Amino acid sequence: MIALTVNGKTHTLDVLPVKRLADVLRDDLKLTGTKIGCNAGDCGACTVRIAGGQACACITPVGQCGGVEIVTIEGLAHDPLGAKLQAAFHTCGAAQCGICTPGMLMAAHDLLSRRPHPTQREIEDALAGVLCRCTGYQKIIEAVQFCAAGYAVPAVEALGHIGERLPKVDGIAKLNGSERFGADGIPDNARWLRVIRSPHHRAAIAFGDLIAFTKAHSIDLILTAAHVPRNGFGIYPTIKDQPVFAVDEVKFRGEAVCALVGRRDRIEAIDETAIPITWTHLPPLFGIADSERAQTLVHAAQSGNVLIDGGVNKSAPNAGEIPAAQISLRVQSTFVEHAYIEPEAGWAQRIASENGDRIEIHVSTQTPYMDRDEVASVMQLASDRIRIVPTACGGGFGGKLDMAVHPYLAVAAWHLPDRPVACVYTRPESMASTTKRHPCDITLAMSANAQGKLLTCISHAKFDTGAYASWGPTVATRVPIHATGPYAVPVVKTRGTAFYTHCHPSGAFRGFGVPQAAIAHEAAMDGMADQLKIDRLEFRYRNAIRVGDTTATGQLLTASAGLDQCLAALRPRWLAWHAEVALFNAANPHLRRGVGIGCMWYGIGNTSLSNPSTMRITLDAQGITLYSGAVDIGQGSNTILTQIAADVLEIPAAQIRRVTGDTDLTHDAGKTSASRQTFVSGKAVELAALDLRAKLRARFQLTESSHVRISLLPNLASIFVSANGATREIPLAAGEIIEGIGTFDPPTTPQDANGQGSPYASYAFAAQIALVEVDLDLGTTKVLRVAAAHDVGRAINPTQVEGQIHGGILQGLGLALMEAYVPGKTENLHDYLIPTIGDAPQMEVLLIEDRDPLGPGGAKGVGEPGLIATAPAILGAIEHATGVRMLQVPVLPHVLRAALLKQP
Numbered sequence: 001m002i003a004l005t006v007n008g009k010t011h012t013l014d015v016l017p018v019k020r021l022a023d024v025l026r027d028d029l030k031l032t033g034t035k036i037g038c039n040a041g042d043c044g045a046c047t048v049r050i051a052g053g054q055a056c057a058c059i060t061p062v063g064q065c066g067g068v069e070i071v072t073i074e075g076l077a078h079d080p081l082g083a084k085l086q087a088a089f090h091t092c093g094a095a096q097c098g099i100c101t102p103g104m105l106m107a108a109h110d111l112l113s114r115r116p117h118p119t120q121r122e123i124e125d126a127l128a129g130v131l132c133r134c135t136g137y138q139k140i141i142e143a144v145q146f147c148a149a150g151y152a153v154p155a156v157e158a159l160g161h162i163g164e165r166l167p168k169v170d171g172i173a174k175l176n177g178s179e180r181f182g183a184d185g186i187p188d189n190a191r192w193l194r195v196i197r198s199p200h201h202r203a204a205i206a207f208g209d210l211i212a213f214t215k216a217h218s219i220d221l222i223l224t225a226a227h228v229p230r231n232g233f234g235i236y237p238t239i240k241d242q243p244v245f246a247v248d249e250v251k252f253r254g255e256a257v258c259a260l261v262g263r264r265d266r267i268e269a270i271d272e273t274a275i276p277i278t279w280t281h282l283p284p285l286f287g288i289a290d291s292e293r294a295q296t297l298v299h300a301a302q303s304g305n306v307l308i309d310g311g312v313n314k315s316a317p318n319a320g321e322i323p324a325a326q327i328s329l330r331v332q333s334t335f336v337e338h339a340y341i342e343p344e345a346g347w348a349q350r351i352a353s354e355n356g357d358r359i360e361i362h363v364s365t366q367t368p369y370m371d372r373d374e375v376a377s378v379m380q381l382a383s384d385r386i387r388i389v390p391t392a393c394g395g396g397f398g399g400k401l402d403m404a405v406h407p408y409l410a411v412a413a414w415h416l417p418d419r420p421v422a423c424v425y426t427r428p429e430s431m432a433s434t435t436k437r438h439p440c441d442i443t444l445a446m447s448a449n450a451q452g453k454l455l456t457c458i459s460h461a462k463f464d465t466g467a468y469a470s471w472g473p474t475v476a477t478r479v480p481i482h483a484t485g486p487y488a489v490p491v492v493k494t495r496g497t498a499f500y501t502h503c504h505p506s507g508a509f510r511g512f513g514v515p516q517a518a519i520a521h522e523a524a525m526d527g528m529a530d531q532l533k534i535d536r537l538e539f540r541y542r543n544a545i546r547v548g549d550t551t552a553t554g555q556l557l558t559a560s561a562g563l564d565q566c567l568a569a570l571r572p573r574w575l576a577w578h579a580e581v582a583l584f585n586a587a588n589p590h591l592r593r594g595v596g597i598g599c600m601w602y603g604i605g606n607t608s609l610s611n612p613s614t615m616r617i618t619l620d621a622q623g624i625t626l627y628s629g630a631v632d633i634g635q636g637s638n639t640i641l642t643q644i645a646a647d648v649l650e651i652p653a654a655q656i657r658r659v660t661g662d663t664d665l666t667h668d669a670g671k672t673s674a675s676r677q678t679f680v681s682g683k684a685v686e687l688a689a690l691d692l693r694a695k696l697r698a699r700f701q702l703t704e705s706s707h708v709r710i711s712l713l714p715n716l717a718s719i720f721v722s723a724n725g726a727t728r729e730i731p732l733a734a735g736e737i738i739e740g741i742g743t744f745d746p747p748t749t750p751q752d753a754n755g756q757g758s759p760y761a762s763y764a765f766a767a768q769i770a771l772v773e774v775d776l777d778l779g780t781t782k783v784l785r786v787a788a789a790h791d792v793g794r795a796i797n798p799t800q801v802e803g804q805i806h807g808g809i810l811q812g813l814g815l816a817l818m819e820a821y822v823p824g825k826t827e828n829l830h831d832y833l834i835p836t837i838g839d840a841p842q843m844e845v846l847l848i849e850d851r852d853p854l855g856p857g858g859a860k861g862v863g864e865p866g867l868i869a870t871a872p873a874i875l876g877a878i879e880h881a882t883g884v885r886m887l888q889v890p891v892l893p894h895v896l897r898a899a900l901l902k903q904p
């Protein structure tokens, strides 16, 4: 028996002393505010205070905690400093998805308890043990500074309309530990499911007597492909090439072959090498070059191992002008892991229903409606017999657009109708089995004339799509459109090809291949500018695509193309930083500083495909409710959509309630990806709110000129109507519901055989400059500063927009300098490194608001743009500092050091 004092209360527990404190807190005491991101002391999400200090609860045996005071996130609000920290995080926008936030707050609480007025360096040191994948850390540091400065956190009195810095409408739960992520709401009576995965990259498989094994270990079930009605899933309707459970052959290390279902302690205790599976190793294909050349086919029906191949051809009447500058180069990248701090998790149950049993799945996801339809397909049930209830999502970045635990839970729940079934991936399992950023091999040639105007762009981007299609077709079709960069180029010939290999599937990851393409076109822009002796920023300014220009696909830009404005905003910093760097380098022989620039553009939403979102807003005696099928994965869409609705309805955002994500209760808003929720779902909200206004006019027979004002009194919604200077009140009838519906599908056109068409209705633009310091002896690169100018159309909420850009910059920094996922080698967060708070540069965001007439309030999207320009800016800065152009990412220190040594 162990006496444990947690948040001032003593519990006597009958637990093994070696049990992890995190498990005791979550499972025995139901304090699920303490999160588990890695169970290895790497991510810090489980940080609590033990005897005054901060510690990772996941690697602390509970036996060490008897007789000492433990404080968790649930206890923080009882302390004045804790409450103030929570308020500061809320005001500053320091929590995005919120999965790291309890750990961050506990670490910050530890610091401020010891050092009430810390320096920035002390803050970084104190919080260094907690990883955040969303925020870029800057707003977290600001929140701690804000709190430490002794200022009272101001009450927010804003209406929360468009343009205001409204704190997250769903933010409080992220700060007090009450938010329920995928692993947090699992019913006590749930059976647990453990997926058994291939330890081989490729192998033939055969099962022994699984029924005997099931009995011998007293578990409920071992699921295999035989239990799955349709053993294939995938993103595209015509490509269901990934089996739920492999049959006969596994095609990547980490592929599922079967799943154990039973009591948690029993299935966790099983030694998986004891399961009767015979593995016969087969030679795998790795890498694009091998896949292209090999006789072996990953899928028998895919000749040449090609998943998809296509491109864009655009010619111009003056083609053939003699170039004054031309460059050819090749860019290569590796797999990159999403590394969201919340591993995949959820639970499901079979629900009896008059029209046939249903399956209800509670899961962390970016795309509930796609999940619903995909589970329905696997289960061979009608879609309305599947209900997806999204939990809070602890980061996605594209990785939670594919199914993970979903089909396993659905199949298990169907076979165990009497109780729920839960599954929580371990960190290594999450990393080994889920999608990654596509490795690329891009060749690109560009040319420009003597006046510094671009003439041609020819490129071929090859991608490693892994064993199954996932989002490979999206990447391979999006990249040829974006391969020119955000520039006006008369002659374009670009191509994208995705190849199958025996690696885990490559999928969606913030940018869909455009970040890799940007490394290529920005290196070419630097090279041509240097050849022409034109300043690198000026060269981009001359070529920036503007309103009136046509894109690579022949699409005429008619509005909101603000790259030139971004570059103009950055120019003073660009010049000042160059002057500063020159002075520094003159005095430092071993440390060299450099300044680089990267530009990007990004088509918002699906490529040349219908892309609708439908929103519903109701008014009844209880008030206004926004029914939104758009899930907020931390990027702030709950807040943004609420602000848009509040703005149109002219009521405070605080008066809008939300029902979000549940496929039984909302309309399909499409997936949270491709930077589309603000632009597409935001427009749908705007239309729904306008529709509600129109319905109110019709209901009360008001003229168009009457100004309708909604006043919400407790339990009584009244409408105030102003017309001709007079105002009258009209209460709603009992039980009356008035609803507005809005649907928006961005106007796009299909591309023809030459890739010509209008694949996107809106484009975001950005330019970023980076200042780096390279240690010539060590090959290390430290990014000191990034200034990011983004044309977002309209910043619905500047705090949220800045947070997206900060987070994107850190992920771009990781792509450039440190992140390399190696199957079988880097399957945890101590081998796979992501940027820590100590890696974060000082970031400045300049918001350019070149309004898009299609977007809600003029807004576009910003989720992916934050990342895309960063790596090119860093690589350009390294070249400026050292003279070495790195075209392979990540630029690890030993690689850069080797390149430096080769310099003459």
Ligand code: FES
Binding pocket: 094, 095, 096, 097, 098, 099, 100, 101, 131, 132, 133, 134, 135, 341, 394, 395, 634
């Ligand atoms: Fe830090 Fe999402 S807010 S990981």
